[in-house]
Amino acid sequence: MMTRRTAVGAGLAFTAAVCTAGFGAYDPTARRRGEVLAIDALLIDESIAMPRRMLTFIEANKRVLPIVGIGLDAAAQAGLRRLFGQSHAIAGLSSGATLFCLERIAWDHGFRLTERSGQCARDPSDHTCRRELAAFLGGAYLSAASPSPVARAYRPSRADGMLHAWVMQKSGPQFRRSRQEA
Amino acid sequence: MKLPPNVSEADFTSALKEFASIVGDQWLFTSDEDLELYRDSYSPLWGEPDERTASAAVAPDNADEVVALVKVANRYRIPIYPISTGKNLGYGGAAPAISGSVVFDLKRMDRIVEIDERNAYVVVEPGVSYFDLYDYIQEKGLKLWIDCPSPGWGSLMGNALDGGVGVTLASYRSHFDAQCGIEVVLPNGRMMRTGMGAMPGAKTWQQFKPGFGPRIDGLFKQSNYGVVTKMGFWLMPSPENYATGVVTVPKFHDIIPLVDIIGRLEQSKIVQGLWSLSSPTTGTPAFAAHSGTSSMPTDPKILAILNSPDGVDMNKLDVAANEAGIPFWAANFNFYGPKKFIEAQWDCIRDALGEIPGAQFKLNEIRRLPLPTAELAKMRDLGPLGIPTLRTFDLGPMISYEGEDVVGHIFFSPVIPRTGEAAIEAMDAFAAIVRKYKLPCPPLQFPTAIFERAFLFAVGLPVTRSSVVNAKVREILRELVAMAAARGWGEYRTAPAFYELIMDTYSYNDHALRDCLNAIKDAIDPNGIMSPGRYAIWPRDLRDAKG
Numbered sequence: 085m086m087t088r089r090t091a092v093g094a095g096l097a098f099t100a101a102v103c104t105a106g107f108g109a110y111d112p113t114a115r116r117r118g119e120v121l122a123i124d125a126l127l128i129d130e131s132i133a134m135p136r137r138m139l140t141f142i143e144a145n146k147r148v149l150p151i152v153g154i155g156l157d158a159a160a161q162a163g164l165r166r167l168f169g170q171s172h173a174i175a176g177l178s179s180g181a182t183l184f185c186l187e188r189i190a191w192d193h194g195f196r197l198t199e200r201s202g203q204c205a206r207d208p209s210d211h212t213c214r215r216e217l218a219a220f221l222g223g224a225y226l227s228a229a230s231p232s233p234v235a236r237a238y239r240p241s242r243a244d245g246m247l248h249a250w251v252m253q254k255s256g257p258q259f260r261r262s263r264q265e266a
Numbered sequence: 267m268k269l270p271p272n273v274s275e276a277d278f279t280s281a282l283k284e285f286a287s288i289v290g291d292q293w294l295f296t297s298d299e300d301l302e303l304y305r306d307s308y309s310p311l312w313g314e315p316d317e318r319t320a321s322a323a324v325a326p327d328n329a330d331e332v333v334a335l336v337k338v339a340n341r342y343r344i345p346i347y348p349i350s351t352g353k354n355l356g357y358g359g360a361a362p363a364i365s366g367s368v369v370f371d372l373k374r375m376d377r378i379v380e381i382d383e384r385n386a387y388v389v390v391e392p393g394v395s396y397f398d399l400y401d402y403i404q405e406k407g408l409k410l411w412i413d414c415p416s417p418g419w420g421s422l423m424g425n426a427l428d429g430g431v432g433v434t435l436a437s438y439r440s441h442f443d444a445q446c447g448i449e450v451v452l453p454n455g456r457m458m459r460t461g462m463g464a465m466p467g468a469k470t471w472q473q474f475k476p477g478f479g480p481r482i483d484g485l486f487k488q489s490n491y492g493v494v495t496k497m498g499f500w501l502m503p504s505p506e507n508y509a510t511g512v513v514t515v516p517k518f519h520d521i522i523p524l525v526d527i528i529g530r531l532e533q534s535k536i537v538q539g540l541w542s543l544s545s546p547t548t549g550t551p552a553f554a555a556h557s558g559t560s561s562m563p564t565d566p567k568i569l570a571i572l573n574s575p576d577g578v579d580m581n582k583l584d585v586a587a588n589e590a591g592i593p594f595w596a597a598n599f600n601f602y603g604p605k606k607f608i609e610a611q612w613d614c615i616r617d618a619l620g621e622i623p624g625a626q627f628k629l630n631e632i633r634r635l636p637l638p639t640a641e642l643a644k645m646r647d648l649g650p651l652g653i654p655t656l657r658t659f660d661l662g663p664m665i666s667y668e669g670e671d672v673v674g675h676i677f678f679s680p681v682i683p684r685t686g687e688a689a690i691e692a693m694d695a696f697a698a699i700v701r702k703y704k705l706p707c708p709p710l711q712f713p714t715a716i717f718e719r720a721f722l723f724a725v726g727l728p729v730t731r732s733s734v735v736n737a738k739v740r741e742i743l744r745e746l747v748a749m750a751a752a753r754g755w756g757e758y759r760t761a762p763a764f765y766e767l768i769m770d771t772y773s774y775n776d777h778a779l780r781d782c783l784n785a786i787k788d789a790i791d792p793n794g795i796m797s798p799g800r801y802a803i804w805p806r807d808l809r810d811a812k813g
């Protein structure tokens with residue numbers, strides 16, 4: 085049976101492959117921009133328990149999409165830096181607290197939060213969350229015309245410990261590509 | 267277009283054009299969308315007219331560009347506000363001290379200029395984060411450790427300049443004290459190096475702090491007098507082993523001899539790792555002020571006393587804890603170094619604290635470093651092991667205050683005497699305020715020994731997105747500051763909304779310190795461009811305008 089740990093472990097293994105050899109079989113140039121939102125990777129929060137059927141859904145997507153386990157530690161930072169450098173759009177499933185941190189790290193790499201579902205936090209059933217995430221991955225939600233980035237930005241709340249599904253796209257300046265040599 | 271104070275639209279437009287010619291159009295930010303990222307998401311003035319917001323931001327790539335930008339700013343008298351990575355949450359974030367300032371965003375300058383394993387130092391640019399340096403040291407296999415604060419995404423330089431602290435050995439914990447050598451661009455655009463760095467080709471810039479003549483490094487703390495572009499830091503050699511040890515003492519008032527004896531051990535450099543107070547009786551863990559979590563005790567008598575609506579009667583609690591056989595205090599120690607050195611330190615602690623009747627001792631296993639990765643993954647706080655994380659954010663605040671989501675915090679950060687008496691007084695005074703305003707934090711919070719000779723009693727107050735609730739919180743902070751000042755306790759650091767409030771408490775001899783700092787400001791920065799208003803140091807024209 086697929087467990088959360090094995091799903092995340094698989095994600096990390098994929099991250100390692102991405103980090104050492106680029107996206108390999110996954111060709112970012114093949115993204116069909118203008119038609120649907122092509123997601124380069126699905127980020128899964130390691131710090132939060134994932135509903136069982138969500139794990140099945142994530143496992144199913146592993147065939148077509150890099151699954152990346154994310155945490156708030158030093159090891160994850162190095163991987164994230166490389167991932168941000170090589171991606172244009174990412175989707176994720178994380179706690180609000182992780183999203184708050186990740187969003188601020190992503191800003192430095194030119195990413196902005198373009199979609200965020202509060203459905204998962206409000207109704208943490210497998211079904212709701214899965215449907216939202218599937219919609220993001222399928223490109224059903226192209227960058228919506230929110231009035232300002234603040235309207236989309238994650239704000240800490242009582243729902244910090246709950247699941248949030250989200251999409252970030254690269255659209256701003258990339259302050260941090262790879263660390264500069266002196 | 268938002269304008270800086272006392273700057274015409276024509277001058278501002280010309281200055282922005284010159285900024286862009288130096289850094290490239292893509293590194294000058296003036297759109298609302300880009301400037302949103304320079305708001306302080308923990309601002310207690312969010313959305314109010316007094317919220318500090320930038321008019322523009324500019325991101326240079328190197329020190330030469332900083333020199334050119336400062337010269338332009340000085341010519342047009344544009345107030346600038348340097349930030350390193352801008353993640354100083356709780357103390358202002360990336361937002362300037364006064365609205366209309368141009369943020370100098372230095373995070374592109376992320377070069378590790380020099381690292382010397384033999385002499386254990388590093389020279390970094392402002393954009394180098396604790397994560398970056400840790401990663402670099404691991405990648406190169408250097409036998410060096412960093413001392414990092416609890417979110418590790420900040421800049422070494424930014425944290426040091428703002429008075430930040432870490433959690434390993436005493437001599438590395440105060441990050442500004444651990445610096446050795448500064449390169450700074452003065453307000454007229456002239457670059458200067460402090461200490462031995464003032465000598466061209468100096469070989470000891472990062473080895474000898476005093477240099478020749480007056481030591482002026484401290485003037486550049488908080489960026490009132492220049493843009494710091496490089497800074498050297500002393501690093502800690504990787505220790506061979508790590509261990510924790512716990513000493514418990516039975517009675518509430520045992521905190522007095524406990525703090526005194528540990529203080530003597532620290533002054534003698536026998537205790538060098540950070541130690542922290544916790545209470546098995548109240549369930550308050552070490553660093554409760556930061557973690558906000560506690561494990562409630564299960565003894566019914568103790569619970570009843572802790573939950574009393576009139577506050578906790580420590581005498582009753584003391585008796586109940588004694589009857590239940592639960593020690594009141596625990597001192598938690600961290601040890602680093604050779605096994606025999608750790609054992610010798612522990613022997614000294616046992617000998618000294620053994621004078622307190624009923625003291626119990628437990629030295630945990632001395633572990634060879636580095637610890638296995640799988641084990642590190644399960645630990646909540648890796649700071650004492652020199653590893654940066656963001657785990658402090660783990661589950662966010664997840665609390666409300668006055669019916670509003672808490673979105674962040676501002677710190678009340680008084681420095682109190684390193685005595686058990688002062689600790690008791692601070693705990694009582696703060697608990698009374700928590701009860702009075704029903705604040706969403708544990709009423710019993712303990713001071714931390716993070717500074718070498720004084721206690722820090724840092725408490726996070728809730729910030730919401732409601733201006734009404736935030737106004738109330740600002741008033742609570744004012745009350746806390748007044749309460750602390752009346753006892754002779756001053757804040758070491760604060761959020762921009764309270765710069766004036768705190769500076770006003772440092773009023774010895776009719777504000778002689780503030781007046782001296784302002785006089786230096788007028789001499790070094792006559793056009794008042796450098797971080798005006800930061801920590802309430804103002805250029806002459808804005809002082810006059812404020813009356």
